[in-house]
Amino acid sequence: MELRNLEILTEVARQGGFSAAAKVLNTTQSTVSKAVRQLEYDCGAPLLDRLNRGIRLTAAGEAVCRRAATMLSEREYLVDELAELRGLRRGRLKLGLPSLGSSTLFAPLFAAFRKRYPGIEIELQEHGSKRLEEAVSSGEIELGVSLLPVPNDFEWQPVCNEPLLALLPAGHALGKRSAVKFVELAHEPFILFERGFALNAIIDAACRRRRITLVEAARSGHADFIIALVSAGLGVALLPRLVVTARRPLSVETVLVDEPDLRWQPGFIWRKDAVLSPAATSWLTLVSGATAPGNPRRTKT
Numbered sequence: 235m236e237l238r239n240l241e242i243l244t245e246v247a248r249q250g251g252f253s254a255a256a257k258v259l260n261t262t263q264s265t266v267s268k269a270v271r272q273l274e275y276d277c278g279a280p281l282l283d284r285l286n287r288g289i290r291l292t293a294a295g296e297a298v299c300r301r302a303a304t305m306l307s308e309r310e311y312l313v314d315e316l317a318e319l320r321g322l323r324r325g326r327l328k329l330g331l332p333s334l335g336s337s338t339l340f341a342p343l344f345a346a347f348r349k350r351y352p353g354i355e356i357e358l359q360e361h362g363s364k365r366l367e368e369a370v371s372s373g374e375i376e377l378g379v380s381l382l383p384v385p386n387d388f389e390w391q392p393v394c395n396e397p398l399l400a401l402l403p404a405g406h407a408l409g410k411r412s413a414v415k416f417v418e419l420a421h422e423p424f425i426l427f428e429r430g431f432a433l434n435a436i437i438d439a440a441c442r443r444r445r446i447t448l449v450e451a452a453r454s455g456h457a458d459f460i461i462a463l464v465s466a467g468l469g470v471a472l473l474p475r476l477v478v479t480a481r482r483p484l485s486v487e488t489v490l491v492d493e494p495d496l497r498w499q500p501g502f503i504w505r506k507d508a509v510l511s512p513a514a515t516s517w518l519t520l521v522s523g524a525t526a527p528g529n530p531r532r533t534k535t
Contacts, residue, residue, distance in 0.1 A: 235276045237309055240302035242269040244468070247299055248452040250288045271401060321513050324353045327513040330378030331358065332368040333455055334431065335500065339393060340379075347520055354513045362430030362455070363500075368501055376514045380503045381432040388503040391518055396498040399478050401471045402487040409487030416440055416493050423451035423469035425460050433498065435473060439494050461486060472484045474498035 245255040256263045274281050290362035291299060297376060318324045331340050348356070358426065359366070359375055366378035384390050400419055402409050408418065426448075427434050441448060451469035455462050458481070460471050465485045476498075478488055502521060504510060510518075 237305060238285055239269045239273040239451065240298070241306060242266055242449060243273055243295070244299055244302050244306065246282070246289060247295070249290055250274075252289070258535075294520060306320065318353070322351045322354060322512055322516055325513045326355045327377075327511070327517060328335065328357045328358060328375040329517070330375040331360050332363055332366065332379045332431075334358055334427070334433065334457060335477050335498075336360065336416060338476055339500070339535045342499070343520055343524060346510050347517060350520075351513070354520065355469055362428065363432035364430045367503065370505060372422060373505075376511060377502050377504050378510070379500050381436065382499040384501070384503055387506055389506055389508075390501045390503050391499040391521065392499065393524075394476065394498075394500060396476045398472045398473045398491045398496050398498060399475050399488045399491075400491050401461060401478070402489065403464055403467045403470075403471060404485060406470075411489050412490040413490040416445065416491060416496060419445055419470055420444075420446045420448065420492075422449070423435060424448045425452045425454065425463050425471040426450060427460070428453050428455040431455070431474075433474075436496065436498075440493065443495065457481070472496070491534065 242255065242259065245258055246252060252263050252270075255268045259266065270282060277294060277298060279294040280292055281298055283290040283292055315324070342363060343354070349356070357375075359369060359378075361369070363378075363380040366375070366390070367380050367385065369375045370378045379393070380388070380390075382392075392517060400408070400414055408414050426437070428535045437448075440446075447470075452463055454463070457473060457477055460473065461481065461484060462531045463469065464471050468509070475490075478484070502518060504514070
């Protein structure tokens with residue numbers, strides 16, 4: 235049963251005849267007659283009494299027209315709702331942000347998006363990158379943040395490309411250097427992030443390439459606590475420059491880690507097979523506008 239046929243029947247009843255309905259619908263009388271016959275076939279009952287002068291709805295026709303009015307109204311509501319979604323006057327964005335760096339990187343973007351699209355509801359999750367990858371894969375969220383390299387089943391759009399800084403206790407022998415190599419830190423006890431953070435995987439990979447085994451002093455999910463542990467002399471740590479800069483002044487020494495494979499490169503990921511919502515597409519556009527020029531970019535078209 236097609237909505238178009240219901241629309242035609244409703245117009246025939248309203249106009250009192252086939253030819254008048256055809257004029258209103260901007261179609262031919264034969265098309266109107268064919269649509270009504272098809273609808274009668276679908277319903278298994280005559281819907282109109284064909285009179286010498288006009289038509290009259292049968293009992294079945296009256297029942298169909300009552301239901302048709304509701305169905306056609308729902309179609310109009312649906313069309314309006316889809317238009318609102320496309321125009322971002324309403325909708326929902328399921329977004330995953332990392333615990334590390336969000337206050338500096340994403341809080342301004344979050345505020346700008348809400349100001350620009352006040353009708354969009356944002357469902358926000360905050361986890362480590364690995365957990366966010368799982369949430370994107372399962373469809374729990376539409377967009378999440380992870381670090382390069384990301385698995386091949388995701389599309390990825392960069393946010394920034396930052397070096398890592400070594401955090402050293404005050405007075406450390408390397409503290410006055412402008413830069414250090416990773417191997418120079420290898421003998422130090424390390425304060426690492428919890429295992430759900432993708433930054434750990436980057437550090438682990440760098441260790442394997444250099445055949446280094448780090449001595450783990452502690453793990454934490456919070457940058458401020460890691461900085462406090464370094465300040466207390468428990469060990470050293472690696473943090474993105476952007477995260478460290480946002481927390482200055484610090485009670486620790488900071489030195490650039492001069493290694494091309496030890497960089498913090500967060501970006502938004504989504505499933506390769508996903509059709510992104512208008513809200514998600516607009517979020518990525520906003521992020522792209524805030525991304526530093528020259529970064530590589532992969533997007534799904």
